[in-house]
Structures are given as structure tokens and as C-alpha cells.
Amino acid sequence: MSLDGVNLAMNQLCDAETGAGLSGFERDGCACLEGFFPPQRVERAASAVRRVLREWPREVVVDCLQSGRRTFWAQAAHPETRHFKYNDLHLLCGELRELALDPELTAALGELLGDAPVLCGSACFEKGTSQPKHIDSLCMTPRTPHSLITAWIAFEDVHPDAGPPVYYPGSHRIPLYTFNDGSHHASRDEIVDWFDYIDVQLRLRGLKARKLMARKGDVFIRHADLVHGGSPIANFARTCGCAACHYFGARDCAERGMDIEPMLGGYWLRRQRAPVAVAPSDFGPGFPFPEESYLRRYPDVREAVEAGMCPSGESHYRMYGFDEGRGV
Numbered sequence: 001m002s003l004d005g006v007n008l009a010m011n012q013l014c015d016a017e018t019g020a021g022l023s024g025f026e027r028d029g030c031a032c033l034e035g036f037f038p039p040q041r042v043e044r045a046a047s048a049v050r051r052v053l054r055e056w057p058r059e060v061v062v063d064c065l066q067s068g069r070r071t072f073w074a075q076a077a078h079p080e081t082r083h084f085k086y087n088d089l090h091l092l093c094g095e096l097r098e099l100a101l102d103p104e105l106t107a108a109l110g111e112l113l114g115d116a117p118v119l120c121g122s123a124c125f126e127k128g129t130s131q132p133k134h135i136d137s138l139c140m141t142p143r144t145p146h147s148l149i150t151a152w153i154a155f156e157d158v159h160p161d162a163g164p165p166v167y168y169p170g171s172h173r174i175p176l177y178t179f180n181d182g183s184h185h186a187s188r189d190e191i192v193d194w195f196d197y198i199d200v201q202l203r204l205r206g207l208k209a210r211k212l213m214a215r216k217g218d219v220f221i222r223h224a225d226l227v228h229g230g231s232p233i234a235n236f237a238r239t240c241g242c243a244a245c246h247y248f249g250a251r252d253c254a255e256r257g258m259d260i261e262p263m264l265g266g267y268w269l270r271r272q273r274a275p276v277a278v279a280p281s282d283f284g285p286g287f288p289f290p291e292e293s294y295l296r297r298y299p300d301v302r303e304a305v306e307a308g309m310c311p312s313g314e315s316h317y318r319m320y321g322f323d324e325g326r327g328v
Contacts, residue, residue, distance in 0.1 A: 029172030029223035037217040046155040048095035049124055061087040061274050070276055086124040088273050100245040103265030113149045115249030118260050119268040128163020128240040129230035137224040140246055141185040147249035148224035154214040155241030162240040163233035165212040171227035174201045272297055275327025280318040289314040294328050
């Protein structure tokens with residue numbers, strides 16, 4: 001699809017299930033690019049994701065969507081449901097980065113964002129998320145308001161029983177909730193108040209949920225403040241493979257001093273994966289301690305090791321780090 005084709009598709013009215021094109025993005029806070037990626041292009045990325053899960057289980061960070069527990073894929077319990085969120089696989093999977101930074105896609109994102117997009121995070125799913133209502137900027141809060149956008153890519157056709165994503169058109173215009181620290185970034189102690197606030201605002205404005213019945217290769221672009229979540233899964237045998245790719249604006253990244261790398265049509269953020277709190281007793285011959293990663297993550301520990309004040313990063317983690325709440 002050419003850029004002209006993208007713009008045309010984004011300016012055409014999409015059906016009620018998939019939102020509107022570019023002309024409706026400001027109104028609805030979302031846009032659907034139907035059939036944007038050929039199925040074989042999507043399958044290449046999806047196959048690479050599955051390969052990473054097989055070959056790099058000690059590097060992949062997952063969140064269990066039932067318990068909320070974060071751990072490494074190698075350490076996760078693997079029930080038949082496999083109901084997990086796979087975090088930041090783009091850091092390990094070049095094919096996923098290539099898909100997320102497709103020049104025509106990033107051109108469309110840049111037009112909506114008003115800035116060059118920087119791939120800063122990703123979340124892959126095998127099942128419907130069943131997540132409660134939320135907005136992306138709640139936890140991925142940009143320095144500059146609205147300097148965040150998300151492209152949700154369907155890895156397969158969405159079945160009604162698989163727990164399709166849901167979204168609330170127009171909800172991006174709800175004023176952001178201000179937490180006690182004066183920011184719009186989620187506070188664990190106040191998150192219940194946030195949910196109450198959003199529920200009231202949705203009712204007052206008469207905003208209704210829509211299901212996203214996407215097909216393989218569709219790309220659903222959403223505003224950072226669009227309320228969305230996952231519907232209940234009616235049949236757990238059904239999969240709902242997808243990748244949600246998040247982008248900060250390049251200017252926002254520059255103001256933070258972030259390390260960004262140009263690639264294809266945009267940039268990606270060079271950073272470490274999310275830290276994981278692992279019990280020291282879990283490390284052993286089959287699961288070695290990630291020494292270099294730990295020292296890179298905590299410069300103060302590296303300085304202590306280099307000064308001879310501590311034998312190693314692993315020693316520090318076992319004696320102090322885990323109890324201090326540091327992750328590896």
C-alpha cells in the first residue's frame with residue numbers, strides 16, 4: 001500500500017466496528033487501516049515471535065494476565081491457557097521491529113503524532129487480553145501531552161468468542177485524571193479512583209464500547225488517551241494473536257535524553273527490558289544470574305564491584321538487591 005493509499009484509506013469512513021479514517025481520528029481517537037499488511041508479512045513476524053519464545057525464554061519478560069505476576073518466560077507456569085502478555089519482544093525480534101517501523105505505517109503515525117515516531121515498547125498476546133478499561137498514557141506517560149500513539153496489529157482474524165479488544169470512540173477527549181502528585185501517571189494507591197472517574201465520565205458523555213473485529217493484517221491506531229480494554233473470552237481454545245506497538249514522539253525522547261536508533265521509516269528506543277524481581281534461590285546451573293545485565297542496569301553496583309567493595313553483581317543481588325526491590 002502506498003502512502004497515498006494509506007492517506008486515502010485513513011480519510012475514508014470505516015465501518016462501525018473498526019472506527020474511522022484520518023478525518024475521524026481527532027473526533028474518535030482511533031483509525032483502522034484495513035488490510036494494511038499482507039497476511040504473509042504478518043505471519044513472518046508472528047513466526048519470529050514464536051521462535052523468540054522458544055529460543056530466548058530467559059530473556060523474555062511476561063506478565064500473567066490472571067495473577068498480574070511479572071516473571072521471565074522460562075520461570076512462568078505454562079498452563080494450557082498460556083494467558084500472558086509478552087513484553088517488549090521487539091528488543092529481541094528484528095522481524096517485529098521491521099513490521100512496527102514499516103515506512104508507510106510510520107508515515108501515517110507521524111502525521112497523526114505530529115512528530116517522528118520512536119518505537120518505545122511492545123506487547124504481544126496469544127489470547128484476548130480480558131484487560132480492564134485503561135489508557136496507554138496511564139503507565140507510558142509521555143513528557144509532552146499526547147506525544148504517544150499506539151499501533152495494534154492483528155496477527156490473525158479476530159473471532160467473536162476469542163475476547164475481542166474493545167474501545168470507546170471519543171473517550172480520548174476526557175480530561176486526564178490528576179493524581180495526588182500532580183501528574184497523570186498511574187499511582188497504585190489511587191488507581192481505584194481513576195477507574196471510578198473514567199466510569200463516571202463515560203456515562204456522562206454517553207460513550208459506548210465497540211468491539212474491534214479485525215482481520216489478519218489490519219492495523220488499528222489509537223490515541224494515547226483512548227479508553228480501551230478486552231472483552232471476556234467465551235472460548236479459551238480460541239487465540240487472538242496480536243502486537244500492540246507504542247511510539248513516543250522523537251522530540252519527547254530528545255528532551256529526555258533517550259538513546260534512539262534510526263530504522264526504516266522511524267526510530268526505536270535502545271533500552272533494557274523491564275526488570276524482574278526473581279528470588280535469589282531461583283538462580284542456579286539451569287538459570288544463571290544475568291551478571292552483565294544487572295551491572296549495566298545499576299551503575300552504583302558496578303562501581304562497587306569495580307572498587308572491590310562487592311565481589312559481584314550476583315553477590316550484591318543476593319545480599320541486598322532483592323530485598324531493596326531491585327530487579328534483574
